[in-house]
Amino acid sequence: KSRARQQTLLQWQQWLQQFIRDSGWCQGRALESEEYQVRQRLLESITELNDLEEWLGPIPFERFRRELNDTARGLPFQPQTETAGIQILGVLEAAGVPFDALWLCECEAVNWPEALNPNPLLSRRLQRQLNMPGASPERELAYAARLLETFRTGAPAVVFSWGERDGETEHMLSSLLSSLPPVPASFYEECQYQQREHIQFTQMRNRIQSLPTDEQGPPLPQRHAVGGSGVLRAQSLCPFKAFAEFRLQLRARDDLTEGVKASDRGSLVHQVLELFWQEVKDWHQLQALLARENELDAVLNRILDQQLRLFRTTVVLEPEALYRLERERTFLLVKRWLLEADAARMPFQVVQVEKRKSLDIGGIELALSVDRVDTLQDGSQLIIDYKTGDRDAKAWQGERPEEPQLPLYAMLEPERTRGILFGVLQPASLSYKGLLDQSIPFSETAAKTIAASDDWNVQLQEWRRVLQQLAEQHAQGRAEVDPLNDMVCQYCHLSSVCRVRDAAHDAD
Numbered sequence: 001k002s003r004a005r006q007q008t009l010l011q012w013q014q015w016l017q018q019f020i021r022d023s024g025w026c027q028g029r030a031l032e033s034e035e036y037q038v039r040q041r042l043l044e045s046i047t048e049l050n051d052l053e054e055w056l057g058p059i060p061f062e063r064f065r066r067e068l069n070d071t072a073r074g075l076p077f078q079p080q081t082e083t084a085g086i087q088i089l090g091v092l093e094a095a096g097v098p099f100d101a102l103w104l105c106e107c108e109a110v111n112w113p114e115a116l117n118p119n120p121l122l123s124r125r126l127q128r129q130l131n132m133p134g135a136s137p138e139r140e141l142a143y144a145a146r147l148l149e150t151f152r153t154g155a156p157a158v159v160f161s162w163g164e165r166d167g168e169t170e171h172m173l174s175s176l177l178s179s180l181p182p183v184p185a186s187f188y189e190e191c192q193y194q195q196r197e198h199i200q201f202t203q204m205r206n207r208i209q210s211l212p213t214d215e216q217g218p219p220l221p222q223r224h225a226v227g228g229s230g231v232l233r234a235q236s237l238c239p240f241k242a243f244a245e246f247r248l249q250l251r252a253r254d255d256l257t258e259g260v261k262a263s264d265r266g267s268l269v270h271q272v273l274e275l276f277w278q279e280v281k282d283w284h285q286l287q288a289l290l291a292r293e294n295e296l297d298a299v300l301n302r303i304l305d306q307q308l309r310l311f312r313t314t315v316v317l318e319p320e321a322l323y324r325l326e327r328e329r330t331f332l333l334v335k336r337w338l339l340e341a342d343a344a345r346m347p348f349q350v351v352q353v354e355k356r357k358s359l360d361i362g363g364i365e366l367a368l369s370v371d372r373v374d375t376l377q378d379g380s381q382l383i384i385d386y387k388t389g390d391r392d393a394k395a396w397q398g399e400r401p402e403e404p405q406l407p408l409y410a411m412l413e414p415e416r417t418r419g420i421l422f423g424v425l426q427p428a429s430l431s432y433k434g435l436l437d438q439s440i441p442f443s444e445t446a447a448k449t450i451a452a453s454d455d456w457n458v459q460l461q462e463w464r465r466v467l468q469q470l471a472e473q474h475a476q477g478r479a480e481v482d483p484l485n486d487m488v489c490q491y492c493h494l495s496s497v498c499r500v501r502d503a504a505h506d507a508d
Contacts, residue, residue: 001276001332006058006060007058007059007064008056008057008058009049009050009052009056009059009064009067010050010053012061013046013047013050013063014058014099015105016068017043017046017450018164020395022306025039026039030476031085033414034385036127036234037119041075042072045068045071045072045075046068048071048075049067049068049071052067064098065356066130072413073114081216083353084420091104091147094154095147095153096149096150096154097154097430098154098155099154099155100155100156100157101155101156101157101158102151102155102157102158103158103159103161104151104158104160104161105161105162106161106162106163107160107161107173107177108161108162108163108170108172108173108174109170109172109173109174109175110171111174112144112145112148112176112177113137113140113141113143113144113145113174113176114134114140114173115259116134116136116137116140117134118132118134118135118137119132119134119135126266133218137385144174144176145176148160148174148176148177153309159183160177160180160215160408162174162311162388163423165501174351176479180356186250192257192387195358203390206365215478215479215480215481216476216477216478216479216480217247217477217478217479218477219475219476219477220364220474220475220476220477223360223363223364223365224364224365224367225246225346225364225365225366225471226246227245227366228367228368228369229366229367229368229379229404229408229409230245230246230367230404231246231366231471231474232365232400232404232408232467232470232471232474233403233404233405234246235470235471235473235474235478236400236401236402236404236470236484237400237482237483237484238481238482238483238484238488238489238492239473239474239478239479239481240479240480240481240482240494240498241483241488241492241494242474242479243474243477243478243479244479244494244497244498245494246474247477247479250494253321255273260317260322260326261315261429262388262389263333264311264314264315265326265330265388266386266387266388266389268307268311268326269330269332269333269334269386269388269425270302270354270386271307271310271332272303272304272307272330272370273334273337273372273386274353274354274371274372275278275303275307276299276300276303277350277372278336279299279303279407280299280350281350281500282347282348282349282350283342283343283346283347283349284347286342286343287343287439290339290343296335296338300331300334300335301331304330304331308327311323311326311371311441327385333425333427334425337423337430337431339427339430340425340430341430341431344410344443345442345443346377346441346442347376347377348374348375348377348382349375350372350373350374351373351374351375351381352370352371352372353371353372354369354371355369355373356368356369357369357370357412359408359411359412360410361411361464361467361468361471362467362468362469362470362471362472362474362475363471363472363475364471364474364475366471366492368408368409368412369385370383370385370409371385371386371423372384372385372386372423376418376440376441379416380416380417380419380437380440381413381417381418382417382418382419382420382436382440383406383409383410383417383419383420383421384419384420384422384423384432385405385406385409385422385423386422386423386425386427387423387424388424388425388426389424389426390426390429391403391424391426391433392422392433393424393433393435396435396463398466399466399469400466400470400484401466402484404466404467404470406420406421406422406434407420407463407466407467408467410460411460411464411467414460418436418437418439418440418456419434419435419436419437419440419442420433420435420436421433421436423434435459436456437456438454438456471489481498481499483500
């Protein structure tokens with residue numbers, strides 16, 4: 001009833017204090033330190049409304065509640081606690097405070113002194129005349145020097161540290177500290193609170209610095225190279241990457257991601273197409289399916305139902321509807337591929353899908369798994385590798401090809417292989433991309449994405465030379481840090497053990 005009428009601020013304060021007492025809040029027991037401080041601060045905020053008394057006059061309860069709420073929100077409050085043994089403070093917080101030991105970080109030249117930052121609303125000349133903060137380099141230099149001198153005498157033991165590098169940016173120690181002696185090595189050993197991780201890091205660092213150059217590892221101890229075509233791909237991208245991943249077994253961790261990873265999605269497409277061509281066999285059966293209404297849909301749905309059961313065991317999705325969306329996406333993508341890419345080709349027979357074979361090259365044996373091999377009407381073969389990301393035949397060229405996988409597969413039966421192709425399955429681009437012997441009829445619609453080789457046999461010989469060279473380098477233990485391009489390092493998981501930045505720094 002009292003809340004419905006209008007009262008002065010003083011009357012509302014008396015009413016609220018009486019309500020707090022009647023409700024028994026924070027009464028009947030001994031309060032902890034933090035509870036007591038909160039209660040006292042609330043009561044103080046209530047009385048601080050007195051300043052508004054003469055301006056507001058009688059007001060309803062809702063107006064009083066809003067004013068109290070705004071006042072409470074604007075009050076800084078931090079419960080007082082016992083002083084901690086280690087405190088992390090800002091520069092101005094720590095200035096002038098005595099410490100038992102002090103460590104000042106970020107003493108780079110860009111911070112001491114700070115860059116000028118004059119007030120944009122005042123005249124620059126006036127600010128310099130009044131020696132205002134950020135107005136002149138002389139003022140900032142003197143201010144920084146006073147602060148640093150305060151810290152130098154602020155504790156019996158003081159350490160100033162700075163970072164040599166921030167990403168690609170190099171830093172220097174502030175010239176105001178150039179006269180200080182470096183921290184002796186014994187400092188870390190004598191430090192009472194030294195962490196075990198730092199001791200281990202120091203030991204590892206000293207060990208690494210004493211090792212000889214690691215550009216050459218030991219030769220491959222056996223002829224069989226673990227990793228298949230990925231060995232030569234890594235050797236081409238960066239010899240250190242190949243040595244670390246396939247000789248030292250340094251693998252990237254499998255990070256958890258929301259939704260479906262690109263690799264899982266690509267595997268599902270591969271598996272559906274593999275089962276489809278195991279059942280359908282050739283171009284003529286594909287055309288027969290297309291001639292019978294809904295027959296192609298029935299085959300794909302049956303295969304997808306089978307594969308989705310396996311997909312659920314390895315890929316966890318929430319909510320359940322995401323599985324249905326992934327199934328629909330894969331169905332539409334594979335169906336479009338069969339209609340727009342495979343059905344538009346000249347007749348062919350699929351003789352191998354996901355066939356495993358071994359190849360001896362450059363003194364090592366590689367286990368290979370070919371996505372698909374097609375036989376044409378003249379008996380020649382095409383090797384096909386499905387990709388759900390964009391690919392280009394340029395990836396097979398040069399002394400260090402980015403994607404040596406398909407040229408490597410061509411070495412399995414070079415006398416019959418007359419072309420290698422990427423089957424690119426992207427919603428926005430469904431096409432074959434690759435390189436064929438110019439005498440091979442393929443498809444008129446694929447003419448823009450498939451290049452013809454003037455002399456296919458010469459091309460095969462060039463690929464064999466390049467692949468043998470890469471295989472020999474891996475077998476010999478070549479392990480220098482020599483990335484093919486910047487993109488190799490951008491997506492590499494070996495940055496914690498690679499010295500590519502050190503090599504670039506030394507070269508500069």
